[in-house]
Amino acid sequence: GAVVSQHPSRVICKSGTSVKIECRSLDFQATTMFWYRQFPKQSLMLMATSNEGSKATYEQGVEKDKFLINHASLTLSTLTVTSAHPEDSSFYICSVTRAGLMNTEAFFGQGTRLTVV
Amino acid sequence: AQSVSQHNHHVILSEAASLELGCNYSYGGTVNLFWYVQYPGQHLQLLLKYFSGDPLVKGIKGFEAEFIKSKFSFNLRKPSVQWSDTAEYFCAVTNAGGTSYGKLTFGQGTILTVHP
Numbered sequence: 001g002a003v004v005s006q007h008p009s010r011v012i013c014k015s016g017t018s019v020k021i022e023c024r025s026l027d028f029q030a031t032t033m034f035w036y037r038q039f040p041k042q043s044l045m046l047m048a049t050s051n052e053g054s055k056a057t058y059e060q061g062v063e064k065d066k067f068l069i070n071h072a073s074l075t076l077s078t079l080t081v082t083s084a085h086p087e088d089s090s091f092y093i094c095s096v097t098r099a100g101l102m103n104t105e106a107f108f109g110q111g112t113r114l115t116v117v
Numbered sequence: 118a119q120s121v122s123q124h125n126h127h128v129i130l131s132e133a134a135s136l137e138l139g140c141n142y143s144y145g146g147t148v149n150l151f152w153y154v155q156y157p158g159q160h161l162q163l164l165l166k167y168f169s170g171d172p173l174v175k176g177i178k179g180f181e182a183e184f185i186k187s188k189f190s191f192n193l194r195k196p197s198v199q200w201s202d203t204a205e206y207f208c209a210v211t212n213a214g215g216t217s218y219g220k221l222t223f224g225q226g227t228i229l230t231v232h233p
Contacts, residue, residue: 006160032219049220105151110159110160
């Protein structure tokens, strides 16, 4: 069964509005979750590392004020795309690794297709 | 910085043909290597992984990959593909151990289409 649940799977929003995407770890506690973005015909690019109880760590070039990440519990991280614009349209995917284990695989959510019109 | 390169964007095969998807990475340290598969409409699933030990790794569904350290390569192989292998395949790398073990660097992906 699914280890990671991501919601919604698809969302269409108007330009200027905000969209929240949820990522839930179903099988284990996750002190760290990861958010990726995939543009059409391109690879997945890491956006940020979500840390439970502390601030997220953003990759270079990713605007932290635009992509707000909240990791309030050991099983839930949220990504909010604020003041969305058409160029934010993309496929957003979260992943989870088991807390306290190094050299372990990542489990992925099913992704969220965001379309900004 | 790490980078991963997959040689083919789209591979088209007939059933029973052999498959090899190339993957090369650049990173100076010790890495963990993965192949993930994404079937149409589904989430990324792990095919196989290499952390250490035998460089020939066997995964699910008859896939295998060989880590050749001197060539910085981790090519994916399957002797005989099936129509159900139609999917997109991603090679990924992460630092072994440390605090960035969950941060994956992905290749561009290879779309495999298998004709019955």
